[in-house]
Amino acid sequence: MYWHLILTEKCNSECKYCYEKSLKEFDNGLQEKFEFDFNIPCESKINIKKLKNFLKQDKNPVLIFYGGEPLLNISKIIKIINSLGKGVKYCMQTNGKLLDKLPKKYMNQFSKILISIDGDKERTDFNRGKATYEKVIQNIKLIGKNGFKGELVARMTISQEFPDLYQQVKNILKLNLFDSIHWQIDAGFYKNDFNKKGFSRFVEKYNQSLTKLAGFWINNIKKGNVLKIYPFLGIYDRLTQGGTGLQCGAGDKGYAITTNGIITACPIMNNIKNFYAGDLNSNLNQLKKFKIIEPCESCKYLQVCGGRCLYSNYAKLWPKQGKDLICKTIRHLIHEIQKHLPEIKNCLNKKIIKKQDFEFEKYFGPEIIP
């Protein structure tokens, strides 16, 4: 199973869509909907022995170090890896600014690292702060030089002002440093950032850009190259292999472990009691499971989409017209992949590509549905 381990709530970045918005939205009406836990410590206080015993119940544990910024708590990462050893698969979701600080002996034990980057230097630095891009690129090159062989996922955030998905994905591909790409649209996670006119315009332009990107993906497939673009792979998988449930796996295939050892549906529900599923003393088979609710439950796209996000599905922070616009992007994504299925089939039949080229590990971090 997949375990996001929150090592600290601190972060060394002040990104526009996270830090800035959370400052503005301290009171976003969630207090009336959910019960919050105000006793969660800022730094992880979990007992590593307890974590080890808990994970013994899991045949294939995958531990995803998470924050805040997990590399602000390197000493805990080292202690955990020393204690848990090779029976656990390690991943990390990081802003990449401190990758050079983790000794290579530990870095090289990671199987996957998701690094926040939003496209080119200008876009990344605008969203994440001056000089972020250079530092992250420098660090990625360094860990490569030091022998890191795992998967590097570019974890993009597409903010509402910039719908140029195609161009920014291509900017990342050009770097030739990442193995795969995922993006998430910054929509539906805060209450007061919905602007009908602005977001409608965004959706129109974003969908056009996505069409272009899907075309680019297909042209590469025709040349025998299946680019690991997670939203495309995830939708393709659901359309051709079936499957149900949230594509991020939150509250079912994976959970988050808070700084005091509580098990909650996903890292964003860190201190929301309504999503608590157990703790490090719990029996793995008895953890509470969470299911998507309306309006997704009765949506005809549910099987393929999975419901996008458990948190926003319950929190319902945006009004219906905002939610409908988000779903318009999801339906468009599904239709684009559906439209190209005959061409993919043709390439498979001609053995230009193999079925295995579309396989990917699920639930370790990329949420699939942007």
Ligand code: SF4
């Ligand atoms: S398309 Fe929208 S309403 Fe339908 S399942 Fe996905 S998120 Fe839910």
Ligand code: SF4
């Ligand atoms: S999509 Fe939502 S529920 Fe899933 S991991 Fe991300 S924030 Fe959590």
